[in-house]
Each structure stands twice: as C-alpha cells, then as structure tokens.
Amino acid sequence: MLAAVVEGLVSAEVWELPTDAAAIVVGLGLVLAAIIGGIAVLLARLALAATYHWQAHLLARGNPWLSKPIQATVTDTGIHLRSAAVDATIAWSHHPFYIETDRAFVLLASKGLAATSVVLPKRGLAEADLSQLRAMLATHVRERP
Structure with a gap:
C-alpha cells in the first residue's frame, strides 16, 4: 500500500522524485514499519509479563498460606x-x-x-x-x- 501511495504521488507529480528515489522512500518506509512492528511486539510482551506478575501477586495475597x-x-x-x-x-x-x-x-x-x-x-x-x-x-x- 505504501508503495502505491508513493508511486501515486510521484506519478501525479506532487513530489518531484526520480523513480530510483521513490524505491528508496518505499524501502525506508518498509524498514520504519518493521521497526514500529517490533516495538509493538515488545510492548505487548512486556504487558503480558506485567499482567502475569500482577496476577501472581493477587493469588499470593488471596492465599497467605x-x-x-x-x-x-x-x-x-x-x-x-x-x-x-x-x-x-x-x-x-x-x-x-x-x-x-x-x-x-x-x-x-x-x-x-x-x-x-x-x-x-x-x-x-x-x-x-x-x-x-x-x-x-x-x-x-x-x-x-
């Protein structure tokens, strides 16, 4: 989708980029998307770990033995x-x-x-x-x- 948007902007002459530069922009966009996806996965794992520790705390507090x-x-x-x-x-x-x-x-x-x-x-x-x-x-x- 990102590639189609960049190509549309370049072909509509909104941006004056050579075709090679458009490929670089698309590549950088894909790298940025991968980094953002990795950060999202990391944050999800941290949230799961925090939830696990919170539940363990509640379990221990509810069962003092x-x-x-x-x-x-x-x-x-x-x-x-x-x-x-x-x-x-x-x-x-x-x-x-x-x-x-x-x-x-x-x-x-x-x-x-x-x-x-x-x-x-x-x-x-x-x-x-x-x-x-x-x-x-x-x-x-x-x-x-």
Missing part, C-alpha cells in the same frame, strides 16, 4: 503437601505432565500454558533423592513435549 513454608512428600499415591495452614494430598491423575528445570520440577494439570501447577523445588534434595523423584515422576506422569 502460599508464602509460608510447605513440605511436600511424594509417594505412589500422589503428592502430600503440608504447611501450618494446609494439609492436602494431590493424586497423580490431577497433574499428568511435568517439566524439569534447573531449579525445580513443575507438575502440570494439562499441556496448556494456563495449566494449574505444583512446583517441587530441587533445593535441599540430595542427588540420590533427585534420582528417586525422577523415577517416581517417570512412573506416574509424563514429560510435557
């Missing part, structure tokens, strides 16, 4: 979570997928991005415990592709 230490025990029946305020057991069937990161195992309720999750941090676990936890996860859940 999330900020307290929680002890997790992993068994063949599921994950038992215990804190000063909560004592709950989550069956393996509720979180059939997991992701392993450098610092944690994240159990997911579905493959989707907004899946509810349970985070099992690796800190404090010995290497033998990590191996046992990996084996338990391999038995009961599968790694998310």
Whole structure:
C-alpha cells in the first residue's frame, strides 16, 4: 500500500522524485514499519509479563498460606503437601505432565500454558533423592513435549 501511495504521488507529480528515489522512500518506509512492528511486539510482551506478575501477586495475597513454608512428600499415591495452614494430598491423575528445570520440577494439570501447577523445588534434595523423584515422576506422569 505504501508503495502505491508513493508511486501515486510521484506519478501525479506532487513530489518531484526520480523513480530510483521513490524505491528508496518505499524501502525506508518498509524498514520504519518493521521497526514500529517490533516495538509493538515488545510492548505487548512486556504487558503480558506485567499482567502475569500482577496476577501472581493477587493469588499470593488471596492465599497467605502460599508464602509460608510447605513440605511436600511424594509417594505412589500422589503428592502430600503440608504447611501450618494446609494439609492436602494431590493424586497423580490431577497433574499428568511435568517439566524439569534447573531449579525445580513443575507438575502440570494439562499441556496448556494456563495449566494449574505444583512446583517441587530441587533445593535441599540430595542427588540420590533427585534420582528417586525422577523415577517416581517417570512412573506416574509424563514429560510435557
């Protein structure tokens, strides 16, 4: 469209540009459009990140027990979570997928991005415990592709 506008202006002699200069103007316009598009994508990503952090803050504020230490025990029946305020057991069937990161195992309720999750941090676990936890996860859940 930009090319058609520039060509129309040049052919209508509104601008006195040689044909080569019109091509340069079109090229610069396309570069400018790409830069503006990139900035728009960056701003959209920043807005999504800010929304995510805001929602996490609201979740933690609405559930004060999330900020307290929680002890997790992993068994063949599921994950038992215990804190000063909560004592709950989550069956393996509720979180059939997991992701392993450098610092944690994240159990997911579905493959989707907004899946509810349970985070099992690796800190404090010995290497033998990590191996046992990996084996338990391999038995009961599968790694998310």
